[in-house]
Amino acid sequence: xxxxxxxxxxxxxxxxxxxxxxxxxxxxxxxxxxxxxxxxxxxxxxxxxxxxxxxxxxxxxxxxxxxxxxxxxxxxxxxxxxxxxxxxxxxxxxxxxxxxxxxxxxxxxxxxxxxxxxxxxxxxxxxxxxxxxxxxxxxxxxxxxx
Numbered sequence: 001x002x003x004x005x006x007x008x009x010x011x012x013x014x015x016x017x018x019x020x021x022x023x024x025x026x027x028x029x030x031x032x033x034x035x036x037x038x039x040x041x042x043x044x045x046x047x048x049x050x051x052x053x054x055x056x057x058x059x060x061x062x063x064x065x066x067x068x069x070x071x072x073x074x075x076x077x078x079x080x081x082x083x084x085x086x087x088x089x090x091x092x093x094x095x096x097x098x099x100x101x102x103x104x105x106x107x108x109x110x111x112x113x114x115x116x117x118x119x120x121x122x123x124x125x126x127x128x129x130x131x132x133x134x135x136x137x138x139x140x141x142x143x144x145x146x
Contacts, residue, residue: 001088001091001092001095004088004092005108005110005111006092006095006111007111007122007123009033013043014038014049014050014053014054017036017038017050017054018053018054018057021033021054021057021058021061022057032126032127033061034062034098034099034100034113034122034127035061035062035063035064035095035098035099036054036061036062036063036064037063037064037066037091037095038050038051038054038063038064038065038066038078039066040065040066040067040068040071041066041067041068041071041084042066044068046067046071046072046076047065047066047067047076047078048075048076048077051063051065051076051077051078052077054077055077062079062080062098062099063077063078063079063080064078064079064080064081064082064091064094064095064098065078065080065081065082066081066082066083066084067081067082067083067084068083068084069083069084069085070083071083079098080094080097080098082094099113100115100118100120105117105118107139107142107143109142109145111123112142114135114138114139114142116135116139119131119132119135121135121138
């Protein structure tokens with residue numbers, strides 16, 4: 001996913017993910033992700049409890065749930081459910097669909113994502129609101145990079 005331009009933070013279980021969202025570690029290790037991908041297939045679970053817990057902590061956080069083949073996705077609080085197998089491009093497309101902004105109002109450059117409509121920039125998992133002047137300057141720099 002990093003090769004596709006996403007900033008990725010890995011945790012190995014639902015408890016770690018919740019702790020990171022709640023900032024139970026120091027501020028340097030807290031997260032404010034744009035999308036959470038729950039790979040329930042690798043955990044041998046339905047992912048239902050993990051998704052519900054994430055939803056309770058962050059109502060508007062988009063969640064993509066990956067299930068093993070043949071497992072039902074009933075009563076899940078995930079926004080998108082994918083069943084294995086699927087291509088990386090399909091995963092990328094689903095994640096991009098869940099990202100803030102509609103794509104037409106976002107500019108991507110490596111790990112930087114500028115949401116022109118909402119005046120926010122996201123880099124290294126941190127999202128910051130920009131003043132109109134800073135937003136305009138960053139947009140010019142990203143439009144004319146190279």
